[in-house]
Amino acid sequence: MKKTIAIIGADDKMGTAVAKELVTGPYHLLLLGSNVTCLGQLLNELQMIFPGTDAEVLHCFVDASWEADIIILATAFAVEDSLIARIREVATGKTVIVLVNDDEELAIGQLTERLSYSKVIRAVSAPLKEAPYIPVIDGKPVRVFIEMIDEY
Amino acid sequence: MEFYGISSKLYIILYQRTAMFEQLFASVSSKISLTQEDFERAKPYFMAKKLRKKQYLLQEGDVGKHVAFVEKGALRSYTIDDKGNEHIVQFALEGWWIGDNYSLYTGEPSTYNIEALEDSELLLISAVSIEQMLESIPKLEKYFRILLQNSMVALQRRLVASLSLTSEEKYKRMIKIYPDIIQRVPQHMIASYLGMTPETLSRIRKQITIGQ
Numbered sequence: 001m002k003k004t005i006a007i008i009g010a011d012d013k014m015g016t017a018v019a020k021e022l023v024t025g026p027y028h029l030l031l032l033g034s035n036v037t038c039l040g041q042l043l044n045e046l047q048m049i050f051p052g053t054d055a056e057v058l059h060c061f062v063d064a065s066w067e068a069d070i071i072i073l074a075t076a077f078a079v080e081d082s083l084i085a086r087i088r089e090v091a092t093g094k095t096v097i098v099l100v101n102d103d104e105e106l107a108i109g110q111l112t113e114r115l116s117y118s119k120v121i122r123a124v125s126a127p128l129k130e131a132p133y134i135p136v137i138d139g140k141p142v143r144v145f146i147e148m149i150d151e152y
Numbered sequence: 153m154e155f156y157g158i159s160s161k162l163y164i165i166l167y168q169r170t171a172m173f174e175q176l177f178a179s180v181s182s183k184i185s186l187t188q189e190d191f192e193r194a195k196p197y198f199m200a201k202k203l204r205k206k207q208y209l210l211q212e213g214d215v216g217k218h219v220a221f222v223e224k225g226a227l228r229s230y231t232i233d234d235k236g237n238e239h240i241v242q243f244a245l246e247g248w249w250i251g252d253n254y255s256l257y258t259g260e261p262s263t264y265n266i267e268a269l270e271d272s273e274l275l276l277i278s279a280v281s282i283e284q285m286l287e288s289i290p291k292l293e294k295y296f297r298i299l300l301q302n303s304m305v306a307l308q309r310r311l312v313a314s315l316s317l318t319s320e321e322k323y324k325r326m327i328k329i330y331p332d333i334i335q336r337v338p339q340h341m342i343a344s345y346l347g348m349t350p351e352t353l354s355r356i357r358k359q360i361t362i363g364q
Contacts, residue, residue, distance in 0.1 A: 001208065001210065001211050001214045063202065066200055066201070067201070067202040067203075067204075089172065089200065090200045092196055092198065092199055092200060093198065093199030093200075093276070093281075094199060
């Protein structure tokens with residue numbers, strides 16, 4: 001069965017990379033972000049990369065998280081309190097993958113606490129400037145935890 | 153913070169969110185008395201899931217890991233035979249449970265497909281979560297026992313009806329018991345549920361109209 005994955009911050013570097021990685025898999029992707037034009041371009045790009053693309057741009061974070069089986073938080077504003085508070089209830093029982101790089105403001109423990117009924121997975125711990133941007137973060141971490149989720 | 157042009161929808165979203173467990177609470181309250189506090193404790197065991205029309209909750213060959221409670225919308229579960237014909241096992245509207253118990257408890261792949269007939273809002277719960285929830289809130293045992301009793305009775309009656317009634321009687325029985333399903337579900341699916349061809353159902357409906 002196709003899993004639905006909401007990528008919040010698909011217009012951000014990390015989110016874009018993840019979307020490109022996941023598009024060939026058996027997933028229905030929901031692309032969200034602050035820049036709708038960027039998301040539209042990303043969708044076109046995905047369709048060029050993979051003709052069988054099953055993705056769409058959505059505008060409401062709550063609705064998308066509600067629809068999703070897996071929620072990926074891939075940009076700084078996605079982990080802000082205001083957004084987390086809104087998706088909290090619809091994220092109950094779901095896997096939430098945090099792809100935001102380390103900074104002082106965000107401790108994973110805090111986020112786990114705020115999303116206490118979700119399964120929160122921190123995916124990238126290396127600061128972006130230390131990790132070479134495209135293939136490394138793009139390839140490995142993503143594949144690793146998608147396999148985990150399927151078993152779960 | 154401005155939420156990128158969706159602030160106008162915020163009110164609706166807030167309204168929906170508070171209404172997320174409304175049907176479930178009504179269903180539980182209609183069968184047992186449960187405090188709001190106990191109900192609050194039950195909430196985290198459920199996963200909220202939205203399905204759009206024609207999306208699937210379960211497909212044949214997958215293991216059904218959840219049963220679903222319908223907060224809003226309509227679903228059907230069906231099997232497909234060797235000749236490719238669909239046979240509808242169950243419909244589920246607001247306040248109903250739907251799932252493949254066999255697959256849920258045995259871990260065997262399901263032979264059912266469960267599809268949303270309308271945009272639907274569901275509350276999913278896994279077998280493990282049900283056990284944990286019942287351990288934590290034993291009062292809910294009674295709720296599930298009553299559900300089971302009711303479904304047992306309904307199942308037996310449906311079996312007898314499908315063995316002994318004529319097509320016309322079957323349809324009339326369905327109108328009587330499930331008028332809301334007749335209203336919301338396409339005719340060919342009702343025919344499939346009753347085990348008759350769409351042509352037969354159409355003929356019966358005509359006769360009933362003339363009879364009136």
